Amino acid sequence: YCLDRKLKERELILGKEEEKAKYFRELAGFSSQVAHEIKNPLNSISMAIQLAKQKGLSEDLLKIIECEANRLNSIVQRFSSVSKGIETHLEEVDLTKVVSDVITDAKGLATAYGVKIEFNANGFSQKVKTDPLLLKQALFNIIKNAIEAFEGVFREEKGVKVNLKKEKRKVIISIEDNGSGMTDEEVKRAFDLFYSTKSQGMGLGLSVVRRIMDALGGEVRLVSKKGEGTKVELILTHG
Ligand SMILES: Nc1ncnc2c1ncn2[C@@H]1O[C@H](COP(=O)(O)OP(=O)(O)O)[C@@H](O)[C@H]1O
Ligand SMILES: [Mg+2]
CATH class of the missing domain: 1.10.287 (Helix Hairpins)
Structure with missing residues (x-):
């Protein structure tokens, strides 16, 4: 065996x-x-x-x-x-549904890590013109990282909070975890191709996220503090 x-x-x-x-x-x-x-x-x-x-x-x-x-x-x-190199297929998309779908896909992994995912759509009902498959892939990569951030970390409550909000002509999907957090050096290198601090990591996830958000005319932001947690924002413009 x-x-x-x-x-x-x-x-x-x-x-x-x-x-x-x-x-x-x-x-x-x-x-x-x-x-x-x-x-x-x-x-x-x-x-x-x-x-x-x-x-x-x-x-x-x-x-x-x-x-x-x-x-x-x-x-x-x-x-x-x-x-x-990323081809986009844009359509009017219900963001609440996109986010729910990805969270459903990530449920198994979350359970394995003992992590609770909370989703607050804040009554969000704005349709956005974007590529749902690409956006799902980007969001999945971020949520996967958020869950994996609890590897070897002790917490009373292990949680990933996903929120939707609107700011002027921007819509923001934020993903916040109270996992390991990152040092400044790790934050600097996080989006580099093949950069990974995980023994089994490929270091592709975030560089793919960046490429996707570029292709969608959006943005990705990451703030993190070692020992506290990480917040990532996927930002799209509409209208
Ligand atoms: N939510 C997070 N919490 C802590 N570290 C993170 C988080 N997201 C990304 N990282 C760091 O960024 C690195 C690169 O992430 P990624 O490109 O997805 O590659 P991988 O997940 O294969 O390591 C990770 O190895 C990890 O060090
Ligand atoms: Mg990853």
């Missing part, structure tokens, strides 16, 4: 390593393509500057520099839209 379990664990770890490796390969391919494409215009600019140093700056050299800089600009623009 033990050997079997060890093998299973090994499989799990291997699975993650493979995923990471794939991600790195894609990233490496992407970077080398970017590097390749910006090399030529960059060379032309360098050459024009060298010539300008030797013979003085002429109208022609300025033209070259301007033209190549424009080329660089369009390359960067093209690649940054690729790297965002």
Whole structure:
């Protein structure tokens, strides 16, 4: 039985390593393509500057520099839209329902950690134009982190509070836990790709949240205090 379990664990770890490796390969391919494409215009600019140093700056050299800089600009623009890479399907969405669905999905995990999730919609009834699947994924990643924040933490009451509120043209979903909390250093690095303080963590959750919120034209904010807890806000604009 033990050997079997060890093998299973090994499989799990291997699975993650493979995923990471794939991600790195894609990233490496992407970077080398970017590097390749910006090399030529960059060379032309360098050459024009060298010539300008030797013979003085002429109208022609300025033209070259301007033209190549424009080329660089369009390359960067093209690649940054690729790297965002998230396609959105917008529709009018009932946020209260989106949040309830995600909380239902997280119930099993919450129970396993002895955590109570409370949801207060504050009578929220605003429909919002957004992508429900992406928003659900972002919210799930945040709630999962909030629950996992109780790993090895003793609390009389382990709770995750989810609230909805409206502020002018913004709607805010806040997720607050009284789990481990984070040091300033952890807060700084939390959204970095592959940053994780968990033994089995991938460090993908929050970087995906950030990408999703960017794609939705929204925002994510995190405040935390070590030993006290963490509050994350997903902010969307409407109207
Ligand atoms: N609610 C939270 N409470 C405490 N720490 C958190 C919380 N959310 C995120 N973190 C920290 O941010 C890190 C990165 O989170 P994430 O990107 O979701 O990756 P993972 O969950 O795989 O570690 C976590 O490893 C943890 O250190
Ligand atoms: Mg996570």
